[in-house]
Amino acid sequence: MSIEIILDKCTGCGLCVKACPFAAIKIKNKKAEIEANCTLCGSCVEVCKLDAIILERPKPSDKDLSEYKDVWIFVELREQEIKKVSFELASKAREIADTLGERVEAVILGEKVKHLCDDIAAYGADVIYIAENENLSEYNTSNYAGILTGLILKYKPNIVLFPATHLGRDLAPRVAATLEVGLTADCTGLSIKDGLLLQSRPAFGGNIMADIISPSARPQMATTRPNVMKIQKPDFTRKAEIVSISVDIDPKAMRIITKEIIKTTKSGTKSLDEADIIISGGRGMGSAEKFKILEDLAETINGVVGASRAAVDAGWRPRSDQVGQSGKTVSPKLYIACGISGKIQHQVGMKSSDTIIAINTDPEAPIFDIADCGIVGDLFEVVPILNDELKKNLSKD
Amino acid sequence: MKIIACIKQVPDTTEVKVDPRTHTLIRDGVPSILNPYDHYAVEECVRIKGEIGEGSVTVITMGPPQARSALMRCLALGADDAVLISDKAFAGSDTWATAYTLSLAIRKLGSFDMVFCGQQAIDGDTAQVGPELAQQLGIPQATYVEKIEIDNKHKLTIHKQTEDGYHILEAKAPVMLALLPPTSFQPEHPPMSSILKAKKKPFKVWDAKTLGGDESKFGLEGSFTQVIKTYTPPPRGECEIIEEDAKEAAKKLGEILLKHEALIKR
Numbered sequence A: 001m002s003i004e005i006i007l008d009k010c011t012g013c014g015l016c017v018k019a020c021p022f023a024a025i026k027i028k029n030k031k032a033e034i035e036a037n038c039t040l041c042g043s044c045v046e047v048c049k050l051d052a053i054i055l056e057r058p059k060p061s062d063k064d065l066s067e068y069k070d071v072w073i074f075v076e077l078r079e080q081e082i083k084k085v086s087f088e089l090a091s092k093a094r095e096i097a098d099t100l101g102e103r104v105e106a107v108i109l110g111e112k113v114k115h116l117c118d119d120i121a122a123y124g125a126d127v128i129y130i131a132e133n134e135n136l137s138e139y140n141t142s143n144y145a146g147i148l149t150g151l152i153l154k155y156k157p158n159i160v161l162f163p164a165t166h167l168g169r170d171l172a173p174r175v176a177a178t179l180e181v182g183l184t185a186d187c188t189g190l191s192i193k194d195g196l197l198l199q200s201r202p203a204f205g206g207n208i209m210a211d212i213i214s215p216s217a218r219p220q221m222a223t224t225r226p227n228v229m230k231i232q233k234p235d236f237t238r239k240a241e242i243v244s245i246s247v248d249i250d251p252k253a254m255r256i257i258t259k260e261i262i263k264t265t266k267s268g269t270k271s272l273d274e275a276d277i278i279i280s281g282g283r284g285m286g287s288a289e290k291f292k293i294l295e296d297l298a299e300t301i302n303g304v305v306g307a308s309r310a311a312v313d314a315g316w317r318p319r320s321d322q323v324g325q326s327g328k329t330v331s332p333k334l335y336i337a338c339g340i341s342g343k344i345q346h347q348v349g350m351k352s353s354d355t356i357i358a359i360n361t362d363p364e365a366p367i368f369d370i371a372d373c374g375i376v377g378d379l380f381e382v383v384p385i386l387n388d389e390l391k392k393n394l395s396k397d
Numbered sequence B: 001m002k003i004i005a006c007i008k009q010v011p012d013t014t015e016v017k018v019d020p021r022t023h024t025l026i027r028d029g030v031p032s033i034l035n036p037y038d039h040y041a042v043e044e045c046v047r048i049k050g051e052i053g054e055g056s057v058t059v060i061t062m063g064p065p066q067a068r069s070a071l072m073r074c075l076a077l078g079a080d081d082a083v084l085i086s087d088k089a090f091a092g093s094d095t096w097a098t099a100y101t102l103s104l105a106i107r108k109l110g111s112f113d114m115v116f117c118g119q120q121a122i123d124g125d126t127a128q129v130g131p132e133l134a135q136q137l138g139i140p141q142a143t144y145v146e147k148i149e150i151d152n153k154h155k156l157t158i159h160k161q162t163e164d165g166y167h168i169l170e171a172k173a174p175v176m177l178a179l180l181p182p183t184s185f186q187p188e189h190p191p192m193s194s195i196l197k198a199k200k201k202p203f204k205v206w207d208a209k210t211l212g213g214d215e216s217k218f219g220l221e222g223s224f225t226q227v228i229k230t231y232t233p234p235p236r237g238e239c240e241i242i243e244e245d246a247k248e249a250a251k252k253l254g255e256i257l258l259k260h261e262a263l264i265k266r
């Protein structure tokens, strides 16, 4: 192990003790002492004000890469339930692991989350590392990154996949930077080529695709765009080996504290990035009240209402509804764009939807370039009739 | 309060077009702009400095010599001084190598209180450089930051966007903040007088040697990810336009949707 306390510098202040998520540091004779269960995660190095801790990790690339095995996923939760994207990751990881002849291993961090293990096992996990702690109920960058980094260093996975959500995009780069490994953002395709993870992602506002590999270091890490990977059928007879990780978090050591959590979406409703059907409205909607017709349609077909940035700007919808480059990336089975011109920044966020329907008065609107089916017409005439039509037929069965 | 803003010059991706015949990117004539997210971040730095009433805003970028113009824009927006980190050795940097290089430059600048980044750069949309930089500097981070309030004791209250709304965080400097502009934000040209003033502000250019550090960690050699192929995504099929009046069209669309798997499986 190459972590060392410089005794001359250490004053025994104890900051590192508080910061260590694995309770691996003790103060003895006014000096910090690192114990054997240290994972080299580096949380202590960060907090030491006196530079009294030196950590040298062997670069993974200097070592035998074949030591690194198995495909890991980070399981994201929402209100202590597994997010759909986590099942997508599990399904994809299963496929990749089968190609490589390796195992799928999942990491779940949270408070009282053990009951979720069966579900993740059903979608493909062979091993589940689970850390439960009251301070893990809400996401906190350093706590999550510290624990995950420690686990990766200890168990040496070949591949680690994160969801490309707000949380995943905050956490994954932090872990990748500590481990000194590559990280590919926002992948829409993952496969194995010549034994390596082939990561495909859009760039330049979705105008081009890039295929990326990370050959020289392990693990190979990527964040994966929600709603793109297909979920496989669960098998509830599958059982996973469960490894409990004991962690010790001192809330006083957290350098950023969550004071308040404000929800603008209704609890229990499907979130936009998990929806199979999205009906979005843009500037063409004209007012907040008029979104009612989209909400009615959404209710009929069990969809979720989204918005363009223009509609959010106008204050008609909350920001959490915004689809696009500076909003959410979605790819539902069905996307219905009403009164949205489909500028590139909007397209980036929804272009990978399975089916795109556009309703717009302007035949030249760029949304028609990417739509599968469109109506050139007034949405206020079309949508209510469409809703009636669907309601009539759907209530029949 | 010493503030550092990391900015990037990017091609204006709204102007990027795909050649319909060859399916390759037409890059000719695509203007280079200051990443709009970074534009906003610099304005926020200047605002915060003004509110505190003391301190400095230093803008830095790692990029080709042409990136000077993006830094000049930031100086015109009110930043105090600029550093251009430019060397052939940096070519081909991925997010890790970029963050490493930026971290050396920031350390070389001395002590700092806050590092600002844009939430993402519109060329790659990776959103990784900010957090990777924060990790390499050993400071905490907040991403998707919508709003910052600061009191004179340097305590920060941060609004962080989440998928369900937002969190209110409390932090102390030093910290890295990745900023998300409000939806109403429109990057605007600074006035001529500010552009002229910018020309007199301190401007440094640093190369790989000046930075020091481990040269094997720069540029392509220091990058862990390798782009092995780029291609245009397969074009979506033609759009089928339903050519009827509104009523008929709506009915027809209804029929199509009823057959769609998303409605069948509901």
Ligand SMILES: Cc1cc2nc3c(=O)[nH]c(=O)nc-3n(C[C@H](O)[C@H](O)[C@H](O)COP(=O)(O)OP(=O)(O)OC[C@H]3O[C@@H](n4cnc5c(N)ncnc54)[C@H](O)[C@@H]3O)c2cc1C
Binding pocket: A281, A282, A283, A284, A285, A307, A308, A309, A310, A311, A322, A323, A324, A325, A326, A327, A328, A338, A339, A340, A341, A342, A343, A344, A345, A346, A349, A359, A360, A361, A362, A365, A377, A378, A379, A380, B036, B037
């Ligand atoms: C850095 C940056 C980031 C951005 N991020 C995003 C983003 O995340 N998401 C996003 O959406 N945008 C984003 N934008 C803004 C984007 O460029 C567009 O301005 C925006 O998407 C336009 O919204 P819109 O289509 O609703 O409005 P408009 O472009 O004004 O289009 C309104 C459309 O409604 C049609 N219409 C009007 N009345 C009717 C009617 N009665 N029936 C049918 N059709 C009607 C019109 O023909 C028109 O096509 C971003 C811009 C920048 C610079």
Ligand SMILES: Nc1ncnc2c1ncn2[C@@H]1O[C@H](COP(=O)(O)O)[C@@H](O)[C@H]1O
Binding pocket: B006, B007, B008, B035, B037, B038, B060, B061, B062, B063, B095, B098, B102, B116, B117, B118, B119, B120, B121, B122, B124, B125, B126, B127, B128, B129, B130
């Ligand atoms: N070459 C660079 N020089 C300075 N800052 C950068 C550079 N690349 C990225 N950044 C910063 O990191 C943010 C996120 O960029 P990206 O990870 O490329 O999406 C940008 O908004 C900038 O603030």
